[in-house]
Amino acid sequence: MYNISASESGDKMLGNERKTIGVFATQAHQEYQDLLCRGICSRAYDLGYNVAIFSNFLGYGELRYEIGESNVANLPSYKDLSGIIMLPDTMLIKGYKSKIEENIKIILLVRL
Numbered sequence: 001m002y003n004i005s006a007s008e009s010g011d012k013m014l015g016n017e018r019k020t021i022g023v024f025a026t027q028a029h030q031e032y033q034d035l036l037c038r039g040i041c042s043r044a045y046d047l048g049y050n051v052a053i054f055s056n057f058l059g060y061g062e063l064r065y066e067i068g069e070s071n072v073a074n075l076p077s078y079k080d081l082s083g084i085i086m087l088p089d090t091m092l093i094k095g096y097k098s099k100i101e102e103n104i105k106i107i108l109l110v111r112l
Helices: 031-047 063-074 096-111
Strands: 020-026 050-056 083-086
Touching: 020 031, 020 063, 031 050, 050 063, 063 096, 083 096
Parallel strands: 020 050, 020 083
Antiparallel strands: none
């Protein structure tokens, strides 16, 4: 898990006062990912956190689909996340994990 919250602005992603944890996975509807995401959401609720799940499907081996699927990594406003959980063993789309990591690095550098 990455802890990227270093400012007060990262606490209102979902319109409430709770901090938000971003979860990145591929195929969140599959059994392993679904159970893990449910567990994360349950524990986060107990601790007073929001959870935002960013999931894609597979690119079906076609470049145009894989480009679109990997761009799910660019959807969230990373500055509004207080932490990130990645499920890298589920990330089969080429470049998906590296895009997330690059977005995290950018936020960390901006906050320095």
